[in-house]
Amino acid sequence: MNVFLRELRMYRASTITWTVSLAGTIMLFMSMYPALAREIDDFVQILAGFPEVVLKAFSISLDTIGLLTGYYAYVFTFIMLAGGIQAMSLGLSLLSKESRDKTADFLMTKPITRNEIVTAKLSAALTVLLITNAGYLTAGYAICRLVGTSDVNLKLFFMISITMLFVQLIFMALGLLVSVFARKIKNVLPVSLGTVFAFYIINILSSATDDAKLRYLTPFQYFDPNRIQMTAQYETVFVVLTALFVPAAILASYIIYNKKDIHAL
Amino acid sequence: MNVIEIDHLTKYYGKTRGIIDVSFSVEGGEIFGFIGPNGAGKSTTIRTLLGLIYPTSGSAKIFGKDCIAHGPEIRRQIGYLPSEVFYYDGMKVGDLLRYSASFYRKDCSKRIQELAEVLDLDLTRKIDDLSYGNKKKVGIVQGLLHEPKLIILDEPTGGLDPLMQQKFFDLLLEENKKGATVLLSSHILSEVQRLCDRVAIIKDGRIVKVEKISTLKESNYKRFKCEFTAMPDANMFSIDGVENLTIDGNVASFLFRGDVNKVVRMLATLDITDIWAADPDLEEIFMHYYEKEA
Structure with a gap:
C-alpha cells in the first residue's frame, strides 16, 4: 500500500495536467460544433472537394460529420492519440523510473517482492488512467450536452469515449513490456512519442487503403469511433485481441522483471 | 552461527566477469571487512546478497536462508547503505525516512529522531537541497532505522567529514555491541583496520584471502x-x-x-x-x- 500511495503522489501532477489537457481539448473542439452545424452544407461541400483517400485517412465521414456524434467521433481520434501517449509514457516509466532516478537500490533492498512492486505500480497506473478517463468523460459529456441541439445519445457517447481507456490499457501494457526488456531507458518521452505516432501512422495508412490486415497492427483501429457511431457496437475480434494482449503483456512483464538484474548506478 | 554463508558464488554479466567462485562466511556478531580494489567484485557480491542481481552459479545464505528464495523475508532484518545515495525528487528527509520505515512492521519514529540527532541531520529539509555528505547521512539513517540484525555497507564513508565518520563508526560499533553483524566493503584500509575483526580480500573477482585482522598484522x-x-x-x-x-x-x-x-x-x-x-x-x-x- 505504501508503494502504491507513493506512486500516486509521484504521478499526481502529470495526471492533473493530462486530464485537464484532454478535457480542455474536447471542450475546445466541441465548442466549434454549433458553428459547424449551422453551415454544415457548405462545409460538406468543401470536404467533398478533397480526394477520397484524404477523407478516409482522417476518418472523415461526409454522411455523419454534421451530426453531434459523428463530429465527436472524428474529433475523438485526436483525443485517443493523446491518450495513447499518456498511457505509453506511464507504462514505460513505471518500473524504469526507479533505475533512472537511481532509487532502485533503495526500493528493492526493502522487504518487498518484485511482484509486490509491480502490482503496486500497476495499480497506481490503472488508478491514474481511471482518473484521467473519469475527468475526460465528465468534461466531454458536459460540453456535448451544452452544444447539442437535441438530446445527446448517451449510449453512443459512452461507447465511443470509453474506448480511450481500452486503447490506453494496450499502450500501457506495451510500454511496461518494453521497459522490462530494455536495460535502461534514458528518456521516456521520445520513446513513447515515437511508438505511438508510428502506430498512428499505420492507423492512417490502414484507413486510407482499407487494408483489413493492417488494422490488426495498430491499436488505434481496434475501436474505430466512426464504426461505433454507425453500428453502435464493438468488433468482437478486436475486443478479444485486446482482452488477450493486455493480460499477456502484463504477465510477461511480471515474469521478466522477476528475473531481471538490477544493475548498479 | 554464521549470519552470511557464501558458497561458490559466481556471477557473469554476459561475458564480463563479475565474481568467480566466491566463498566465505560471516559469523554472527562480527564486523567483517570486505576489501579490494575498484572493480574487484565487492559490489557484485553485495548486490547478490541483497537479491538485486541473480548469481550465475553458486548460492548464498543469510540467517541460514537462501538469499534469493527468501529475499524479502531476509531483507526485513537487513540494513543497507549503498555507496551512492539518490532519493526520490521533491521529498523531504523526514518523508523519505517515514517511507523507508513503512516497509518494516514496526514503529521506527523514535529511532529516526535519535539517529538524526546523533548525525545532526535536519529532517525538514528537502533531499534535493542537501550536500553530498548530508545525503549520505540520510542513507545511514535509512539503513539503521529499523534496527537490523545485519548491516551491509558498500563503501560508506565517502563524503563524510572525519568527525562524522567517527560518529558513524561509533554508531556501527554500538549496533554491533547490541548484536548486529556488520559487513563493510571498502577500499580504504584504515577504516577496515579500525573496525573489523576479520577481512576477505577480493581481487579480479576471486577471494584471495580470508583472515583475521590481528593475524594479518602479526x-x-x-x-x-x-x-x-x-x-x-x-x-x-x-x-x-x-x-x-x-x-x-x-x-x-x-x-x-x-x-x-x-x-x-x-x-x-x-x-x-x-x-x-x-x-x-x-x-x-x-x-x-x-x-x-x-
Whole structure:
C-alpha cells in the first residue's frame, strides 16, 4: 500500500495536467460544433472537394460529420492519440523510473517482492488512467450536452469515449513490456512519442487503403469511433485481441522483471 | 552461527566477469571487512546478497536462508547503505525516512529522531537541497532505522567529514555491541583496520584471502630500513623472505617474513649507520596481496 500511495503522489501532477489537457481539448473542439452545424452544407461541400483517400485517412465521414456524434467521433481520434501517449509514457516509466532516478537500490533492498512492486505500480497506473478517463468523460459529456441541439445519445457517447481507456490499457501494457526488456531507458518521452505516432501512422495508412490486415497492427483501429457511431457496437475480434494482449503483456512483464538484474548506478 | 554463508558464488554479466567462485562466511556478531580494489567484485557480491542481481552459479545464505528464495523475508532484518545515495525528487528527509520505515512492521519514529540527532541531520529539509555528505547521512539513517540484525555497507564513508565518520563508526560499533553483524566493503584500509575483526580480500573477482585482522598484522612481516656507510651488493639481500626491496642511495628498505635472525646475521656483517625495524601497516600488507596476484 505504501508503494502504491507513493506512486500516486509521484504521478499526481502529470495526471492533473493530462486530464485537464484532454478535457480542455474536447471542450475546445466541441465548442466549434454549433458553428459547424449551422453551415454544415457548405462545409460538406468543401470536404467533398478533397480526394477520397484524404477523407478516409482522417476518418472523415461526409454522411455523419454534421451530426453531434459523428463530429465527436472524428474529433475523438485526436483525443485517443493523446491518450495513447499518456498511457505509453506511464507504462514505460513505471518500473524504469526507479533505475533512472537511481532509487532502485533503495526500493528493492526493502522487504518487498518484485511482484509486490509491480502490482503496486500497476495499480497506481490503472488508478491514474481511471482518473484521467473519469475527468475526460465528465468534461466531454458536459460540453456535448451544452452544444447539442437535441438530446445527446448517451449510449453512443459512452461507447465511443470509453474506448480511450481500452486503447490506453494496450499502450500501457506495451510500454511496461518494453521497459522490462530494455536495460535502461534514458528518456521516456521520445520513446513513447515515437511508438505511438508510428502506430498512428499505420492507423492512417490502414484507413486510407482499407487494408483489413493492417488494422490488426495498430491499436488505434481496434475501436474505430466512426464504426461505433454507425453500428453502435464493438468488433468482437478486436475486443478479444485486446482482452488477450493486455493480460499477456502484463504477465510477461511480471515474469521478466522477476528475473531481471538490477544493475548498479 | 554464521549470519552470511557464501558458497561458490559466481556471477557473469554476459561475458564480463563479475565474481568467480566466491566463498566465505560471516559469523554472527562480527564486523567483517570486505576489501579490494575498484572493480574487484565487492559490489557484485553485495548486490547478490541483497537479491538485486541473480548469481550465475553458486548460492548464498543469510540467517541460514537462501538469499534469493527468501529475499524479502531476509531483507526485513537487513540494513543497507549503498555507496551512492539518490532519493526520490521533491521529498523531504523526514518523508523519505517515514517511507523507508513503512516497509518494516514496526514503529521506527523514535529511532529516526535519535539517529538524526546523533548525525545532526535536519529532517525538514528537502533531499534535493542537501550536500553530498548530508545525503549520505540520510542513507545511514535509512539503513539503521529499523534496527537490523545485519548491516551491509558498500563503501560508506565517502563524503563524510572525519568527525562524522567517527560518529558513524561509533554508531556501527554500538549496533554491533547490541548484536548486529556488520559487513563493510571498502577500499580504504584504515577504516577496515579500525573496525573489523576479520577481512576477505577480493581481487579480479576471486577471494584471495580470508583472515583475521590481528593475524594479518602479526603475520611476522617486519619492515626494515637500513642506512649503510656504503651500499653493499644487492645480492646480500636475496635471503628467503625478503620482499619489496627498494634501494635509495645508501638506504635499503624491505619487508621480511620469516626467521628474523637471518636478517640480523646478514646485517651484522655490514657497516650500518642507522636502522629501523617496525610492523608494517595493513596498507602495505594489502598492497602486497594485490601486487602478488597481478
